[in-house]
Each structure stands twice: as structure tokens, then as C-alpha cells.
Amino acid sequence: MNVDINQMPCGYLSLSTDGIIQSINDKLLEWIIAERCNTVGRQVDAILTESSKIFYQVYIYPMMMMHGKVEEMYFSLKSGDGSEVPVLLNGICCERDGVIIFDCILIRTVKRHKLEHELLLAKKAAQQAKQSIVESAIDAIVLANQRMEIIAWNKAAEELFGYYEQEAIGQDMEIIVPEHLIETYRRGVERLCATGKTMAIGRMVELSGLRKDGTEFPAEISLNCWQTNGEYYWSAIIRDITERKKTQELLLNSEKLSLAGQLAASIAHEIRNPLTSIKGFHQLMESEGNGNPYYFEILTDEMNRIELILNELLLLAKPQAKQLKQVDLRALLEQVCILMESQMHLHNIEVEVKCEQNVPTFIQCNENQMKQIFINFLKNAIEAMPYGGQIIIMANNIDEDSVLLRIIDQGEGIHEDKLERIGEPFYTTKERGTGLGLMVCRKIIEDHQGSLNITSRLNKGTTVEVLLPLGEKPQNYVPSGH
16 A cells, blocks of 8 residues: 555554454554554454454455445454454455455544443433333323223323233223213224324313223323324323312302302391291281181191291301300210101101210210201101111211211112212202201201211112211210110
8 A cells, every 4th residue: 555554543454364464553553552563463353352253253254255345334442451442444355466455444433432322321211210200100101002002001000990000001992991981082093093183182181080890080181192103102191080079079069058158148038027927917817717727727837848948048157156065976866866756656767876885975066056967867867768667876986086977777768860969059859858958967067077978879778977076075974874
């Protein structure tokens, strides 16, 4: 070669066909920290790493012999200090003085190798971070392919839907869609596959989810879609909003209760005055014998009903002065049962009170209000059993600070749809109900820092649960029946 190889800014190496180093420039010697006398005349293996030796034998050498050149071959040289020197090789076969020589130009790729390595590490870290975020997310995250087969399922999805990851992967997304939403879901998938768009993409929607055990729950769902290699993929972030819905319902009922109270006060006062006049004239006409006694009886019943409604309205509207005292709930229940005894006999109903002597039942309450709510609950139970039956009243402690009272009847029960609305202002399941009685009871219980829960099954009966905080037992307390 007429070129001074030592002036080259890159590495240079020439080899014979049997791999003997014929010449090497200063730049390459500098890279591998070697002397010319220790490299020229030796096998090229002397400056190759173990993996590069194999690469040279099975790829670089055969390519040189077959095609007369190699381009952009990446491998590593072995340095004198034991480190590796990554290089990029371009080589060509040429004939000099009747001998075939491999002329090789080498470019050091330390920076490139370092950048590629850093990029690989960053990509790996990003993948790990993404996986960590998905796994630690409090919301369920589900990925699906274009065939709507689940391809990713995080821990939160396991907890929310009840399927383990290995159960869910490969299943159709329909396993988490309630039956009444299946057709809507399928139409959305068809629209997506046809147009790449669907109404739910890119916005938060409220739908229902389906658990493995068949129960439904309200869910907030954020959907996204992207395309890779001509195929669509879905992602869904799903949050259970059951508690939020309950809170919203409580707030709504609270607002209704407040409005009902304001309306109740106005209505009660507006009606009570003319009602007093009507009752007065009614009594006068009845005493004078002017009219049909049967009609007077009907009028009396209806006016009494109006007065009952007015009293409930006023109780709802008017904040009651808290006249609290220590009351034995066990004794109070016995008094209420005595008061209701005649009605229960009339309807062929037996009542059984189950309350063990060692169960603390002292509560701090307004005694009259507490009697009112239990009378109301017993009246409801009696009306639910027109053909007779049994009412069981149970009291026990679920912890040291509270007492749970259950009133269980064997009545007709309440349909699930109606049960959800029980306690709403002016909603009633009775033909002649006002929709205020239960609402007043709930208000009294909540004013006493308690809670009310009602469960029911059609043709099985209804259970009313009242949870109340315990008060302190008086020092001179003697258990009932002693």
C-alpha cells in the first residue's frame, strides 16, 4: 500500500488467508495496548476475545472468502490489560505480489457501545417501572388484543374480579361484562375493528362490572386503544365506585330529608288550622244528628289519618330537644311488646325476645323516641303478616361499645328493587302509607349516633337491624326478671 497506515485516524490490520497478521498500524496498537513485535506474524486470534474468535471463524473469514469483503461487522478485540475493545470492521480481499491479503479498517465503537448499553438499560428500567406501576396500581388494569382476548391482568384486577392472572389470560373480555351489556359491548368492538373508533375511547364512563361469583358492581372505566403492526389493542383502567355511589345516595337522601323537613313544616302548619275548623264543624254536625252516621265514621277516620301524617311531618321538620337518659333497651323492648300485645293477638302473631342476661343493653337515648321507632318496626312486621306468624327480637353485642338489635318477621318480604328505595322521603310500599314513618325512624336512630339496615327476601321475611352505641350501666342496676 502507498498509504502511510500510521497516519490513519482509524485502526488498520492486514491478514493472510490463514489468519496471520501481516501489518498493523499505531492507532490499533494503541487501542489494544500492544507492541508491533508481539502482534505481527502471529495469528489474529491473539488479539481477539473468546467470542470474537468464534465469530471470526464461522462468519468473518467465510464471508471474506466467498464475497471478497465484509461490511459493518461488530465484534471485540482483546486488550493487553484484559479489557475488551469494541470495534466495527469493514474488510476487503485484495492481491498484492501474487498473495491474497485481507485489508481491514476498524473503527472504535466504545461511545456507541456505551450509548447502546445505556439505552438498553434505560429501556429495561422503563419496562420494569411500567410493570411495577401496573402491578402496584390500586385500579384494575386489563389489556386485550383485537380478538378481545385478555393479554395482561394486574393484581388489582385479581382482587376486583376474583380471577387469578393465569385464569384470566387468554379469556375473552366478556367474562367481566354483565349479560345485559354484552350486546352493547359487542357492537363497540365491531365498530372499533371497522373504523378504529368507538364512543367510549378517551373518556371516563360509568358501567357495571361482573365478578367471577356473578355479582355486579358499579365501575368507572377509562378505555384506550392503539394500533401495532396493523392490529388493535385495548387497555382498560377499572375502578370500583360502590362506596362512592353509596355516599352519593346518602348525600342525596340527606338533601331530600332537609327539603322534606322544610316542606313538612310549611305543609303541617298550613293544613292544621283548617283541619281544626273542619273537625269542629264535623263534631257539631255529628252531635246535632245532621247526616249519615256511616259518613261521619269515614270522615273521622280520614281526619285522624291526616292528623297522623301532620304529626309525622312535624316530627320530621322540628329538631327535637335532646332529653337523653340511661335506658335499659331490654326493659324498653318488653314495654313495647306489652303495648303491642293486643294487636299481635288480633293478628295471631307471637313475639319472642332473645336477649341473654349477660348482654349489656344500656343506651343513652330519648326514651319516648326510642319507643316510637320500635313500635313503628313492630307495626310494620305485623302488617307484613296478615295470616299470622312469629316475630323474633334479638339483642347482642358485636363489640364492647355497641348493641345490635334485630327484629325478624316471617312476612311477605320486599322485592329487591323496592328495598333499595325504602326510607326515601314519601316512598312507601303500603297502600295507605305516607313514606315518612321509616324516614323518621332513621332520623331518630342517626340522631342517637346509630345506624339502620334492612334486609328482605320475598316470601321469606324481613330483618330490621338497629345498631346503637352503649351507655354506662348504672351502679344500682338490677337485671330484668330478678
